[in-house]
Amino acid sequence: MTSTTTRSRTGTGAGAGAATRGPGLGRKLTRLTVFAVIAAVPPLLFDSYWVFLAAQVVAFAIATLGLDILYGRTGQLSLAHASFMGVGAYTTYTVSSYGYGPAVQLAAVVVVAVVAALVVAVPTLRLSGLRLALVTLAFGELLAWVIRNTTDLTGGTQGASVDPIVIGLLDSSEPVDAYLIALVPAVIATVLAAHLGRTQLGRRMLAVRDTELAAESVGVAVARTKITAFLLSAVYAGVAGWLYAAITGFIAPPDFDLFASVYLFVAVVIGGAGSVLGAWLGAAYIVLVPELFTLAGQPNLYPIVGGALLAIVALVVPDGIVGLGRGIGRRVRRARDGQEETA
Amino acid sequence: MTTAAPAVRTEGLTVRYGAFRALRDVTVNLPPGEIIGLIGPNGAGKTTLLNAISGFTPIAEGSVHVGDRDLTALGARRRALAGVVRGFQTVRLLERESVLTNVLIGTERLPQPSALAQFFGLPSQRRAHRRDTAAAAEVLDLLGLAGQSHRRVDELPFASRRLVEVARVLVSSPSVILLDEPAAGLDQEGRQELASVLTRIHRNHPSTMVVVEHDVDLVKTLCSYVIALDSGAFLRDGTPAEVFGDRQVQLAYFGRAAGADA
Numbered sequence: 062m063t064s065t066t067t068r069s070r071t072g073t074g075a076g077a078g079a080a081t082r083g084p085g086l087g088r089k090l091t092r093l094t095v096f097a098v099i100a101a102v103p104p105l106l107f108d109s110y111w112v113f114l115a116a117q118v119v120a121f122a123i124a125t126l127g128l129d130i131l132y133g134r135t136g137q138l139s140l141a142h143a144s145f146m147g148v149g150a151y152t153t154y155t156v157s158s159y160g161y162g163p164a165v166q167l168a169a170v171v172v173v174a175v176v177a178a179l180v181v182a183v184p185t186l187r188l189s190g191l192r193l194a195l196v197t198l199a200f201g202e203l204l205a206w207v208i209r210n211t212t213d214l215t216g217g218t219q220g221a222s223v224d225p226i227v228i229g230l231l232d233s234s235e236p237v238d239a240y241l242i243a244l245v246p247a248v249i250a251t252v253l254a255a256h257l258g259r260t261q262l263g264r265r266m267l268a269v270r271d272t273e274l275a276a277e278s279v280g281v282a283v284a285r286t287k288i289t290a291f292l293l294s295a296v297y298a299g300v301a302g303w304l305y306a307a308i309t310g311f312i313a314p315p316d317f318d319l320f321a322s323v324y325l326f327v328a329v330v331i332g333g334a335g336s337v338l339g340a341w342l343g344a345a346y347i348v349l350v351p352e353l354f355t356l357a358g359q360p361n362l363y364p365i366v367g368g369a370l371l372a373i374v375a376l377v378v379p380d381g382i383v384g385l386g387r388g389i390g391r392r393v394r395r396a397r398d399g400q401e402e403t404a
Numbered sequence: 405m406t407t408a409a410p411a412v413r414t415e416g417l418t419v420r421y422g423a424f425r426a427l428r429d430v431t432v433n434l435p436p437g438e439i440i441g442l443i444g445p446n447g448a449g450k451t452t453l454l455n456a457i458s459g460f461t462p463i464a465e466g467s468v469h470v471g472d473r474d475l476t477a478l479g480a481r482r483r484a485l486a487g488v489v490r491g492f493q494t495v496r497l498l499e500r501e502s503v504l505t506n507v508l509i510g511t512e513r514l515p516q517p518s519a520l521a522q523f524f525g526l527p528s529q530r531r532a533h534r535r536d537t538a539a540a541a542e543v544l545d546l547l548g549l550a551g552q553s554h555r556r557v558d559e560l561p562f563a564s565r566r567l568v569e570v571a572r573v574l575v576s577s578p579s580v581i582l583l584d585e586p587a588a589g590l591d592q593e594g595r596q597e598l599a600s601v602l603t604r605i606h607r608n609h610p611s612t613m614v615v616v617e618h619d620v621d622l623v624k625t626l627c628s629y630v631i632a633l634d635s636g637a638f639l640r641d642g643t644p645a646e647v648f649g650d651r652q653v654q655l656a657y658f659g660r661a662a663g664a665d666a
């Protein structure tokens with residue numbers, strides 16, 4: 062954007078191209094190793110409260126990955142993403158109260174999330190931008206209203222205790238177990254989201270985000286692509302809500318209100334829209350940073366500092382933390398190439 | 405996958421912007437399988453005609469036929485799927501994506517696996533991906549962009565960006581190709597190269613190809629047929645020699661810009 066190279070260099074496969082090339086075996090192994098090492102840190106080094114938070118980061122990462130599909134890749138603004146987490150969490154609560162285990166819970170969450178997403182997405186087909194955001198906002202409010210008025214079924218404003226998930230020896234009321242349980246769907250969600258970038262489905266989304274005219278000119282179904290993105294993001298959010306309910310053991314309407322949706326949005330923007338790594342960084346940011354402020358005895362500062370940081374990121378590094386890293390990488394490569402040429 | 409190149413016919417085409425008629429009762433026949441030059445002074449309605457054929461502007465009156473199909477009632481997307489693919493005069497690219505991604509989006513017309521098959525990376529998706537990347541590599545190579553395929557398009561010089569858009573149009577080998585000033589911004593050498601590439605692609609994959617172009621020499625080397633518009637109206641059609649030899653065309657076209665046209 063800022064760099065217009067007039068002299069054409071023969072491409073060395075910088076940055077952006079990774080979206081269409083599958084990573085080689087070597088790179089896959091490197092990534093796997095790095096991931097395994099980072100993933101092993103919380104349970105091995107941290108006390109159980111921080112492992113509990115780490116488990117939440119993992120659950121929220123699924124939500125931000127989903128919002129990234131919708132906003133980062135498809136360019137659709139939703140203020141109901143936390144509501145879809147709520148759909149997942151309350152479906153989990155309802156299904157588990159009948160004594161059903163994690164497999165049935167997960168299946169129900171996926172089905173209910175898809176149905177709820179269709180209800181929102183199909184009528185709003187032709188909407189985008191602010192109007193879509195307003196409709197999603199209305200959906201969030203509707204959901205909150207339903208919960209408030211169905212105290213028998215959902216616990217209402219008082220919230221509800223959710224039974225832990227038990228899988229074999231793992232019990233999600235134990236932070237380390239919850240962390241391990243959450244890690245499996247999160248890894249799958251991450252691998253699928255990364256793979257999406259190498260599919261025509263993923264490219265349709267980018268085309269809808271950047272230029273609907275060009276998308277249509279090659280035959281892309283714009284409305285269908287938006288709906289698909291909305292459905293995928295809702296399923297991601299629903300699964301995140303399922304894990305959130307199991308990890309925290311208690312859910313209440315404020316967990317899934319407008320502010321929660323805004324924070325998810327902040328996470329995607331700060332981490333770096335359109336990037337899988339950015340979604341993870343964003344999830345870590347919204348779970349851990351408020352905690353650090355609380356630890357420092359200044360919990361009220363978080364919204365202020367968080368808001369300022371969002372403004373700075375939006376203005377200075379529009380591609381978020383990940384974009385910042387890439388920009389530096391590009392600059393380093395360019396400096397190096399320049400040196401080679403003069404040498 | 406491509407049927408033989410079809411004839412394209414517009415019948416009494418009128419396009420209105422408010423009270424202004426950008427096209428007036430235009431009836432043209434684009435002969436099948438030819439490379440057709442669409443010429444006319446600025447504002448003649450060349451882009452509007454491409455828009456009307458590709459479904460990007462509402463038609464007030466008239467019809468568009470491709471082969472024996474009436475496409476008048478179809479939207480832009482359905483016309484693309486029917487084989488009519490166009491490039492834009494002002495390039496429309498996915499600015500922050502790579503050259504390859506921009507070209508691959510053009511493979512949408514080829515049979516693509518279902519969204520779920522793609523999402524989960526089923527074998528059908530892998531096959532489609534291999535087919536699409538091979539097609540993209542081929543067209544990028546032809547257009548001299550092979551070395552750039554992993555660069556972001558917003559880093560490219562203007563002329564290359566235009567070629568990326570041409571590549572996106574060509575990658576699915578459409579049977580009707582509409583290019584709006586693809587040579588704009590290219591230097592003399594680049595123009596000649598583009599002309600030979602288009603000729604080669606046209607030979608390998610038969611199509612009815614319309615090229616909007618101001619450069620008379622380029623039209624003469626590239627096109628076997630020429631259609632001239634002026635002020636939204638059909639002026640003349642025929643071989644390049646016939647059209648450029650026509651008095652009215654010379655008056656309308658060279659009258660105002662005799663020199664090199666950018």
Ligand SMILES: Nc1ncnc2c1ncn2[C@@H]1O[C@H](COP(=O)(O)OP(=O)(O)OP(=O)(O)O)[C@@H](O)[C@H]1O
Pocket residue numbers: 421424426444445446447448449450451452453493
């Ligand atoms: N969307 C629009 N709204 C109003 N007027 C338009 C619109 N699009 C085109 N026009 C007008 O229609 C006329 C024909 O425009 P068109 O773009 O088809 O010309 P052109 O032959 O492609 O010219 P150029 O060589 O400059 O590209 C022009 O007078 C233009 O101003």
Ligand SMILES: [Mg+2]
Pocket residue numbers: 450451452493584
């Ligand atoms: Mg034009």
